[in-house]
């Protein structure tokens with residue numbers, strides 16, 4: 001262990017003792033660090049990130065709030081960027097999960113993974129708010145995806161109950177709802193995390209492509225063209241004629257990905273922190289499933305909070 005890492009460990013210990021804390025969704029506590037609720041391990045990763053991570057100018061980051069379409073975007077970004085490398089009849093994603101094509105920045109632990117073997121551009125994903133990232137990363141390109149908070153809540157509630165330790169009772173929807181409305185959830189408050197990227201995307205539109213789950217559902221082909229152009233490799237006329245865009249959309253569709261053996265069996269490793277059942281990343285993949293769970297009163301309350309928090313920002317859900 002070097003001196004810097006010792007400092008990090010000490011700082012982490014001190015933070016855990018002094019930061020405001022609240023009971024979490026699947027960890028005993030979340031800690032409020034610079035305005036965001038993080039579990040102890042993720043907090044430590046953030047300190048490590050600031051000390052050790054050296055971005056390359058060509059790196060591409062996918063940022064999202066949890067359960068907003070990260071898995072889908074990983075597949076879309078990977079297949080759009082690497083469309084010359086693989087054929088659609090024998091594609092890398094047929095036997096590698098979308099998650100395996102990205103490094104999850106938030107869980108890389110010391111000694112920070114040697115990323116030198118990866119393809120260029122290197123692909124990273126994160127759930128950290130933009131303001132929690134080292135400033136040196138802001139010269140890189142980011143794709144951000146957000147989603148209707150009511151669908152995020154329901155998706156997260158299902159997911160957290162899957163990863164919650166078995167010795168804890170299940171988290172009820174009422175509890176999850178209260179926590180979400182308080183802004184207490186991993187990487188939350190939801191609205192602060194979304195707004196951190198929204199504001200940055202207004203300031204640096206050529207660096208941050210801000211997407212919504214719902215717009216991708218409605219017009220996936222438009223989004224693929226947007227992604228390709230954003231990465232500086234627009235879809236050519238010849239590619240359009242060959243139907244490349246349609247192929248990418250089909251490959252990355254919920255129906256296709258969720259039925260691949262590689263996404264059905266086994267576990268996804270996120271650093272040394274957690275192993276998560278792969279099938280847990282594919283549940284329904286629809287817009288508006290919240291209607292099957294939230295009462296009218298709950299809907300009104302969330303909508304009220306969201307209206308207030310996003311008022312004047314120019315972002316509407």
Ligand code: A3P
Nearest residue numbers: 067068069070071072155253254282283284285
């Ligand atoms: P639901 O729980 O509402 O079904 P993340 O990838 O950020 O963890 O988000 C998971 C959510 O995205 C889940 O939502 C999951 O079903 C959905 N999802 C996963 N793959 C998808 C795809 N290819 N197309 C659309 N939605 C997808």
